[in-house]
Amino acid sequence: MGFHTFDPERAANLEDASRFRYCSRDELVAALDPEPEDRVADLGSGTGFYTREVAPFVGRVDAVDVQPQMHEEFRDRGVPENVSLVTADVADLPFGAGELDGAFSTMTFHEFASAESLAAVHRVLAEGGPFVAADWSAAGEGEDGPPVDERFDAEDAADLLADAGFAVERATDRPETLFVVARA
Template sequence: MGFHTYDVERADALEDPDRFRYCSAEELLAALAVPGDAVVADLGSGTGFYTDVVAPHVGTCYAVDVQPEMHDLYREKGVPETVETVTAGVEDLPFGDGALDAALSTMTYHEYAGEAALSELARVVRPGGRVVTVDWSRHGPGEAGPPRDERFVVGDAATAFGDAGFVVERAESRRETFLCVARR
């Protein structure tokens, strides 16, 4: 992982519906654009806030988090039938080559960004599969999220995905965040 992981003591904040202002459920599902039987991984799933958005629309959604305590909190909340929790870092995913139709990352790219993690995503996402990344922008005012010096700009993320063998289909900056959609 990158600079730090999210503080488990503050995990209740991950369930705040106000988070949809950074990425709505509809936008996330449209960016993923996967069929109903897809196998998807939510990278840095935390308590499952965005995992719960995706789960009803796919065959399997892996909730991947490096902190087992986040999975404990998710289980207390109630994990949907189509979700399997996986304790792992993005740089060492326990999936076979091309096993995922897509992956998503909401507000966690800054925690794992790096060559090893993106190479691992290139390995586990099937050719033609997508990785949808929404994260805090370095150009944002910094009112929410990690310190600005731990953030990236969309161009840096797009370049990193391109260097890892992805084709960037969409790269947009917003007030506090950015969206990057990359196809393997």
């Protein structure tokens, strides 16, 4: 896999509402199934496109991105009161064991999916806490997103998560994306 990050010079592209055709707010929130007081993390939050969508349904969202420039873009667009910006690599999440009620990743799983990173996600999630990933699928045509050879398919993503200790509830390849729901 490529394990690269999104070019901050193209950050405006992350605010395109057509992204909802790949993962809607309703699909994401339904898979997270949060309680109003839950604390969740958006892993690879970028400019906050999906973070802002999830924020009204939880007590707190930690928007995690490895690139400080993405947080600058997020600030320029407005950060909801219940969102904290966290600059960190997913392999080095600054949360205690079981501190988060859930986590999600939209179109960034391919950027960080490694044994080390997924172990870190598992560590910070409460027992039974969901991890939801919508990402570009290796089974897709490559009409958008990264090159197909830098992607996982749903089966590979599920295997990586299972190897990290997650119980995979759903792993589906769709026309261009995958959708995975797993629990710590």
